[in-house]
Amino acid sequence: MTVVPPASGEPRRPEGPRNPGDAWVIAESGEKYWGRFGAAGLLAYDAARGILLQHRVSWSHFGGTWGLPGGALHEGESAIAGAIREAQEEAGVPDGAVRARFTSVLDLGIWSYTTVVADVRVPFEPVISDPESVALEWVPVDQVDSRPLHPGFGASWSALRTLLTVRPAVVVDAANVVGSVPDGWWKDRAGAAARLRARLEGLAVPADDLDLGGDEWFPEVSMVVEGQARGIDDDASAVAVIRAEAAGDDAIVAEVERRVTGAETVIAVTSDRKLRERVERAGAGQIRSAGWLLELLAAHG
Incomplete structure (x- = not known):
């Protein structure tokens, strides 16, 4: 697979037709958010092993930090479908392995990010299946905040962790x-x-x-x-x-x-x-x- 080098921190992408959702949204302040139609990430929770985290490659946005598999939504795509699709592309999450428990949305008006919190129903080992990951690991819940977290995930982790106890x-x-x-x-x-x-x-x-x-x-x-x-x-x-x-x-x-x-x-x-x-x-x-x-x-x- 030929990979096109990224520009300005844009996620690296395969050569070929580009999805219209793969674009930056730029706020008046100059801040950039990836995903013309918003973005979503999968917080896969395995009661025995913890949270599936992705160590982001250095050239990506906030490279070197740990966060959730995820990315830009396609036009008309639901957040749950998009989060699972991205997690399959980036971490090899098998079909039917997770079940959504709840969503948490950061809505900035011009752009939104949806965290899809899902329970692992069929245990699996993640697979690095595209160039955006340095590593993929199951991290125990009480060790997540010891990693250098992606700022967005880090800001929401405390609230998400509390809600993990609610069923x-x-x-x-x-x-x-x-x-x-x-x-x-x-x-x-x-x-x-x-x-x-x-x-x-x-x-x-x-x-x-x-x-x-x-x-x-x-x-x-x-x-x-x-x-x-x-x-x-x-x-x-x-x-x-x-x-x-x-x-x-x-x-x-x-x-x-x-x-x-x-x-x-x-x-x-x-x-x-x-x-x-x-x-x-x-x-x-x-x-x-x-x-x-x-x-x-x-x-x-």
Whole structure:
């Protein structure tokens, strides 16, 4: 692969057609930010090994420092897709190895940078796959700030480190949510439950809704089904389907208790007054109505 030498600290790039996002944004102060459509980086967190850090090559912007694999977004590309793409290009992160937990956005008006914090689901060894890295290492969380960090990452690391301890999980009373919309769900309860599961896939919740830091969270989701809805088809969805063997309310309380025991911050979704009291006693940190969830799903299409 022929590599074109960089100009003025610009990341080195392969010879050939240039992506329109690969350009500097220059502020009135003269400060330069890489990425015409903004930029994003992946903070991959492995509970056993720590954070995947990139030692930046000397000719890059803030060369010689340690930061996150990342770079300029393509036009129309989401921050999560862009961060993972860049991490694959720069560190060989395999497909499906990480799951986004939350995003944190630095928005300067003329330019933005999104840190995508993701949990490693399938352990992997990083591979230097382009010229922008001197080294790639898993660094224990308590040793990250001992490295000479990229200024942007260094400024955000303290807040990001605190949020690494937060793991929100949503437990959904499927019968209550499905039953709140008179769309004929009673004709096919299993089908209605399957449609709700599909909508819950990749659930994104604004941080303000959860009283958390960051900008947007992607919690683990469990939905509890009962009665005829227990006939919902199995699929490869990331949404955990809990089939109540007896009373649905009992299964919901048990799932809340299980999640709380696992040190997760649990958000229970139900409009049933008595059940709301039970899940609160079970340790749910927040209780939201069926209407809250439906509005959230509608806002995200």
